[in-house]
Amino acid sequence: MSSQFLRFAFAGGVGFLVDAGVLYVMLHLGVGPYAGRLVSFLCAVFVTWRINRRITFAATNNRSIWREFYEYLLAMIGGGACNYGAYALALRLLGADVWTPLAAVAAGSIAGMAVNFMLAKLWVFRHSQAGDQR
Numbered sequence: 620m621s622s623q624f625l626r627f628a629f630a631g632g633v634g635f636l637v638d639a640g641v642l643y644v645m646l647h648l649g650v651g652p653y654a655g656r657l658v659s660f661l662c663a664v665f666v667t668w669r670i671n672r673r674i675t676f677a678a679t680n681n682r683s684i685w686r687e688f689y690e691y692l693l694a695m696i697g698g699g700a701c702n703y704g705a706y707a708l709a710l711r712l713l714g715a716d717v718w719t720p721l722a723a724v725a726a727g728s729i730a731g732m733a734v735n736f737m738l739a740k741l742w743v744f745r746h747s748q749a750g751d752q753r
Contacts, residue, residue, distance in 0.1 A: 623675060623740070624736060626671075626674050626675040627671065627675045627732075627735075627736050627739070628732070629674070629675075630667045630670035630671050630674065630675055631667060631728060631732055631735075633666060633667065633670060634663040634664075634666055634667040634670075634728075635663070635724065635725065635728050637659070637662050637663045637666045638656075638660060638662070638663035638724050638728070639659070639720070639724045639725075641659035641662045641663070642655050642656055642659035642720055642724060643720065643721075645658050645659060646720065652720055652723075653707070656703065656706060656724075660699055664691070664695045664699075665688075667695075668687075668688055668691045668692075668695075671691075671739060671744070672687065672691075672744070675739075675744075676739065676740070676743075676744035682746075690742065690743045691743045694735065694738035694739055694742055694743050695735055695739075697734055697735070698731035698732070698733075698734035698735030698738060699731060699735075700731075701727075701734050702727035702728060702730055702731030703727060704727075704730070705726045705727040705729070705730035705731070706723045706724060706726060706727035707723075708726075709722060709723035709726040709727070710723045
């Protein structure tokens with residue numbers, strides 16, 4: 620397995636913790652599991668972008684950081700569609716339990732990971748110099 624993918628998986632693990640943590644905060648505040656997941660997903664996207672641009676892809680280009688974030692957000696929405704679909708399906712199949720949202724976030728994260736990695740590597744960070752050399 621490439622070291623770049625392992626770094627991406629590490630960022631995804633941190634993103635998973637952010638995603639699940641923010642989701643449980645949203646649920647505690649009375650926001651439903653679907654709207655809460657949109658908020659938690661956006662928080663996780665921001666965190667994983669910061670990690671991926673510094674560690675996974677070590678962006679060395681001189682383009683606008685905001686353009687990069689915008690592209691990253693758009694790319695993660697692609698994987699996010701797979702992620703959210705698996706999340707919603709898991710919520711329906713697993714039934715009501717305190718751990719169900721966590722399990723559903725995990726299912727969604729796994730479902731979207733490959734799509735997110737390919738979009739980040741081939742589109743968002745395509746000009747990165749770090750590649751897979753670490």
